[in-house]
Amino acid sequence: MSTEVVVQGELTRVELDGAVATLRLDRPPVNALNLAMQAEIRTAARWLAGAREVRAVVIYGGPKMFAAGADIKEMAAMSYQDMERDSHLLQESFSAVAAIPMPVVAAVTGFALGGGCELALCADLRVVGERAKLGQPEVLLGVIPGLGGSQRLPRLVGPSRAKDLILTGRYVDSEEARSIGLADRVVADDAVYEEALALAHTFAAGAPLALAAAKRAIDHGLNADIATGCEIERQAFAGLFATDDRRIGMESFLAEGPGKADFLGH
Numbered sequence: 001m002s003t004e005v006v007v008q009g010e011l012t013r014v015e016l017d018g019a020v021a022t023l024r025l026d027r028p029p030v031n032a033l034n035l036a037m038q039a040e041i042r043t044a045a046r047w048l049a050g051a052r053e054v055r056a057v058v059i060y061g062g063p064k065m066f067a068a069g070a071d072i073k074e075m076a077a078m079s080y081q082d083m084e085r086d087s088h089l090l091q092e093s094f095s096a097v098a099a100i101p102m103p104v105v106a107a108v109t110g111f112a113l114g115g116g117c118e119l120a121l122c123a124d125l126r127v128v129g130e131r132a133k134l135g136q137p138e139v140l141l142g143v144i145p146g147l148g149g150s151q152r153l154p155r156l157v158g159p160s161r162a163k164d165l166i167l168t169g170r171y172v173d174s175e176e177a178r179s180i181g182l183a184d185r186v187v188a189d190d191a192v193y194e195e196a197l198a199l200a201h202t203f204a205a206g207a208p209l210a211l212a213a214a215k216r217a218i219d220h221g222l223n224a225d226i227a228t229g230c231e232i233e234r235q236a237f238a239g240l241f242a243t244d245d246r247r248i249g250m251e252s253f254l255a256e257g258p259g260k261a262d263f264l265g266h
Contacts, residue, residue, distance in 0.1 A: 007047050009040035014048065019055040019204040020197060021048055023097075024062070031061045033115040034071035035086065038093040041119070045096035052265065055204035055211075057100055058196045059123055060107040063189070066132070067116030072141065087146055094147045097122040098219075101212040103203040107196035108132050109189055113171065118145060121152040124215065126182065127196040128174045129189035134182055135171035155222060157181045207245040208265040213237075 003022070007014035011027045011034075023044050025031040033041075048057055061067050078086070097104070097119065106112075106123035112134045120126050120134070128134070136149045144150060145166060154162035157180045165172065177183035187195045203211060213236040221229030240246050245263045252261035 006051075007044050009044070011037040012040040012044055014044050016053070017197070018201070019053065020058065020200045021051070021054045021056075022058045022060055022197070023048070024060050025067055026062070030065050030068035030111070031116070032069065032071040033067055033119070034074050035090070037071075038090055038115075042089070042093035042096045045093070045100055048102075049096070049100050054102060055206075055208050055265070056102050056200035057104045058107055058193070058200050059097070059104065059119065060193055060196070061109065061116075063109055063193070065110035066106070066108045066112040067119060068111045069114030069116050069137075090147055094118055094122050098148070098152070101215065102208065103200065103211055103215065105196045105200050105203075107193045108134070108183070109192050111171075114138055114145070114149075115147050118147040118149040118152070121149060121156060125184045125199065126177075127185045127187060127192055127199065128177055128183035129192045130174050130186060131189050132174050132177075132183075133171040134177050135169065136166045137169035137171070139167060140169040153182075205263075207243075207249055207261070207263040209243050209245055210240055210249075213240055 003015040003017045005013050006016050006021070011025070013024050013026060015022045015024060023041070025037070027034070027037055048054055103125075104123040106120040106126045108120055108126055108128045109132060110129070112120045112132065114137060117134050117136055136145050136153065138145050150166060153165065161180050172180070172182065174183055174186045178186050185195060217229075217233045217236045221232050224232065244266050248263060249261045
């Protein structure tokens with residue numbers, strides 16, 4: 001199936017392949033995340049969140065590089081007053097990615113460092129190339145992660161492992177990333193995007209409202225005690241009984257067995 005560009009920025013674009021959208025980072029040579037690029041990411045993420053035709057998303061920086069981090073030259077020229085003003089918008093950009101209601105897969109090649117790693121952390125799953133390197137080296141610049149890394153990384157890999165990476169600033173290779181839970185799948189570098197795209201198409205075949213409800217229950221439940229989390233789950237579970245997709249899924253299961261339903265998304 002041919003792809004269609006549905007959101008075109010100067011440094012990013014959103015391409016649609018059936019029900020799967022790819023948010024492509026396009027700022028050669030290393031996709032340094034400057035202020036303009038992060039603003040485009042925020043715009044694209046908000047568009048994706050409201051796109052009824054999209055059922056899954058891939059974030060991809062190209063065959064050689066996911067994102068090597070923030071634009072340090074731009075950042076070095078910023079004052080405290082500049083960053084106090086702009087840091088809210090920068091966090092909003094990545095929070096908008098994390099808030100995309102459909103499943104999101106990061107396809108990581110080359111480096112995902114600093115802001116690049118933080119962007120990958122906003123995805124639900126990470127497909128990582130064999131030669132990729134990931135890390136949060138901000139302390140080596142005299143700062144800390146500022147786009148959610150100090151919060152999302154420990155929730156993913158645990159506080160001790162997150163502190164190891166953040167306090168040393170060291171990089172991890174793909175195998176260590178997989179061993180600590182930072183990478184979900186490790187594949188050959190030239191197979192990263194196709195693997196991520198195939199995974200996204202698998203998600204896209206599912207019931208969109210159920211997928212969104214499951215993602216929301218997990219994400220919100222992690223920020224609550226288990227009793228509150230179970231109540232979040234119960235409400236989402238019960239609410240899905242008001243959808244056509246629940247009826248379609250159960251009728252299809254009874255007639256043909258699992259995995260045969262054609263969901264409508266309502």
